[in-house]
Amino acid sequence: MCITPLARDMSLLFFLLCTLAVSSSNKVFIGYYSYDRATAPAGCAITPEDIPVDKYTHLIWSFATFNSTSGIIDPIEGDLITRFTNLKKKNPALKTMASFGGAGLDPSQWTNLTKTASVRETFINDSIRWLRQYNLDGIDIDWEYPSEVDVPAVVPLFKGLWDAYHAESISTNRSRLIITSAAVAGNWELDYYQPTIIQNYLDYFNLMLYDFYGTWMPTTGPLAPLYGNVSIDLDIHTCVNDYLNRNVSISKLVFGFPNYAATWTVSPSQNYLYAPSNGTGGDAGRCTNYSGQISATELADVLSNHVGQEKWDDMSKTPYLIYGDQFLSYENKRSIDLKLDYLISMGFPGGMMWVVDSNTRVSDQVWNRLNPVTTTTTGMGSKMLQLCVTTLLLSFLFV
Ligand SMILES: *[C@@H]1O[C@H](CO)[C@@H](O)[C@H](O)[C@H]1NC(C)=O
Ligand SMILES: *[C@@H]1O[C@H](CO)[C@@H](O)[C@H](O)[C@H]1NC(C)=O
Ligand SMILES: *[C@@H]1O[C@H](CO)[C@@H](O)[C@H](O)[C@H]1NC(C)=O
Numbered sequence: 001m002c003i004t005p006l007a008r009d010m011s012l013l014f015f016l017l018c019t020l021a022v023s024s025s026n027k028v029f030i031g032y033y034s035y036d037r038a039t040a041p042a043g044c045a046i047t048p049e050d051i052p053v054d055k056y057t058h059l060i061w062s063f064a065t066f067n068s069t070s071g072i073i074d075p076i077e078g079d080l081i082t083r084f085t086n087l088k089k090k091n092p093a094l095k096t097m098a099s100f101g102g103a104g105l106d107p108s109q110w111t112n113l114t115k116t117a118s119v120r121e122t123f124i125n126d127s128i129r130w131l132r133q134y135n136l137d138g139i140d141i142d143w144e145y146p147s148e149v150d151v152p153a154v155v156p157l158f159k160g161l162w163d164a165y166h167a168e169s170i171s172t173n174r175s176r177l178i179i180t181s182a183a184v185a186g187n188w189e190l191d192y193y194q195p196t197i198i199q200n201y202l203d204y205f206n207l208m209l210y211d212f213y214g215t216w217m218p219t220t221g222p223l224a225p226l227y228g229n230v231s232i233d234l235d236i237h238t239c240v241n242d243y244l245n246r247n248v249s250i251s252k253l254v255f256g257f258p259n260y261a262a263t264w265t266v267s268p269s270q271n272y273l274y275a276p277s278n279g280t281g282g283d284a285g286r287c288t289n290y291s292g293q294i295s296a297t298e299l300a301d302v303l304s305n306h307v308g309q310e311k312w313d314d315m316s317k318t319p320y321l322i323y324g325d326q327f328l329s330y331e332n333k334r335s336i337d338l339k340l341d342y343l344i345s346m347g348f349p350g351g352m353m354w355v356v357d358s359n360t361r362v363s364d365q366v367w368n369r370l371n372p373v374t375t376t377t378t379g380m381g382s383k384m385l386q387l388c389v390t391t392l393l394l395s396f397l398f399v
């Protein structure tokens with residue numbers, strides 16, 4: 001039997017496609033899902049079924065709550081959580097998790113939960129029961145933020161979770177529950193948070209690489225500056241280096257993207273990047289009704305109205321929009337591309353996004369670039385894998 005030229009070409013194609021399929025990146029993309037959005041009015045709501053499940057590797061239910069006196073985790077009422085975890089039926093590779101904390105949780109709740117060993121251990125033990133009960137695959141600790149009094153409790157919390165989840169995995173022969181932590185972008189916090197140690201007890205730090213500027217700052221500024229300016233060290237690259245300089249492995253750092261805009265109301269005659277602000281947020285959006293931030297859907301409304309002029313700040317590598325007394329900082333295609341270049345060249349294992357929205361401009365762009373090989377029918381990697389297998393079969397036919 002001799003190999004026909006067609007078969008030879010097929011084999012070559014097979015080789016190329018299979019090399020591409022195997023070598024294409026397999027990065028995580030973690031989306032926080034704020035379940036409050038499920039019950040928003042029509043045109044604003046995003047239900048679990050609205051989430052493009054093939055375009056995430058992990059989805060995180062935000063936020064679950066605990067009793068900080070007893071350590072017991074509160075039940076989730078209603079069927080929304082089941083609809084959320086049922087997304088795994090549509091994408092079997094998907095992991096669903098739950099986050100505790102968030103910016104809205106009084107940090108003294110964390111202090112109370114963790115300072116006493118028995119309460120902390122009750123929380124750790126109860127989290128296994130609770131996660132398994134709801135068919136969740138892991139926990140996210142979004143502690144904003146530990147302070148000096150919490151230093152003795154932070155490591156035992158993460159080590160306790162890690163050890164307990166390993167032990168449960170062995171005794172039940174189930175996949176170990178995943179542990180991530182929404183992690184602060186600010187060196188001021190890291191002595192308390194101790195990432196050098198806790199990296200040994202979690203899967204990923206979900207770096208919150210946004211909120212560098214907001215209405216709490218004395219001026220307008222970029223929400224998520226990739227690089228900083230000489231006078232102010234508030235930027236993503238500096239933050240990432242704060243972790244690397246503490247010997248945190250890049251393999252534990254997930255790059256967080258903002259999927260919203262920061263907004264300000266300023267004096268129309270002094271409306272520019274780094275213009276003085278008295279803390280007044282921009283006009284509230286029709287869905288979120290909050291002055292100072294608007295959602296991706298609301299931003300799309302503003303941009304489609306073509307008000308004002310989008311400008312580019314080459315220092316922070318982000319766009320901003322000015323019209324009347326409104327100042328908006330957000331992400332466009334170019335800024336996301338530059339962040340993705342950075343993510344890939346630095347060797348991050350993947351991306352994270354706050355927050356899942358029905359407007360998928362940012363999430364699609366991130367997913368398409370991270371391009372994980374999945375077992376589902378979408379994604380370039382798996383298409384390549386399908387082609388690779390098809391070519392292999394065809395090349396046998398022509399031998
Ligand atoms: C929290 O737990 C404590 C101790 O078990 C209990 O007394 C308290 O009522 C609980 N709080 C809530 C809000 O359920
Ligand atoms: C934490 O515990 C202290 C002391 O027991 C108590 O005074 C405080 O109210 C608790 N904080 C919260 C948020 O439960
Ligand atoms: C937590 O679970 C471990 C292992 O089952 C057990 O040894 C420990 O006593 C439990 N701690 C609490 C506070 O329930």
Ligand SMILES: *[C@@H]1O[C@H](CO)[C@@H](O)[C@H](O)[C@H]1NC(C)=O
Nearest residue numbers: 169170171172173174175176
């Ligand atoms: C553990 O689970 C795997 C499948 O996930 C199975 O192949 C194996 O037999 C199980 N081992 C035991 C001891 O049950």
Ligand SMILES: *[C@@H]1O[C@H](CO)[C@@H](O)[C@H](O)[C@H]1NC(C)=O
Nearest residue numbers: 219229230231232273274315
């Ligand atoms: C750097 O930031 C400060 C505000 O903190 C601003 O006044 C200054 O213009 C910025 N410089 C550049 C080059 O963007």
Ligand SMILES: *[C@@H]1O[C@H](CO)[C@@H](O)[C@H](O)[C@H]1NC(C)=O
Nearest residue numbers: 196197243244245246247248
């Ligand atoms: C990081 O590692 C270097 C080299 O091993 C060591 O000198 C340094 O003290 C470490 N820094 C921290 C914060 O652990």
Ligand SMILES: *[C@@H]1O[C@H](CO)[C@@H](O)[C@H](O)[C@H]1NC(C)=O
Nearest residue numbers: 265266267268278279280325
């Ligand atoms: C703060 O700034 C806004 C926008 O310029 C202005 O409308 C408002 O009156 C100011 N508030 C105070 C207290 O100065």
Ligand SMILES: *[C@@H]1O[C@H](CO)[C@@H](O)[C@H](O)[C@H]1NC(C)=O
Nearest residue numbers: 284285286287288289290291
């Ligand atoms: C929006 O929020 C403001 C307070 O910030 C409130 O007065 C108003 O009723 C809210 N509007 C809607 C439609 O919920």
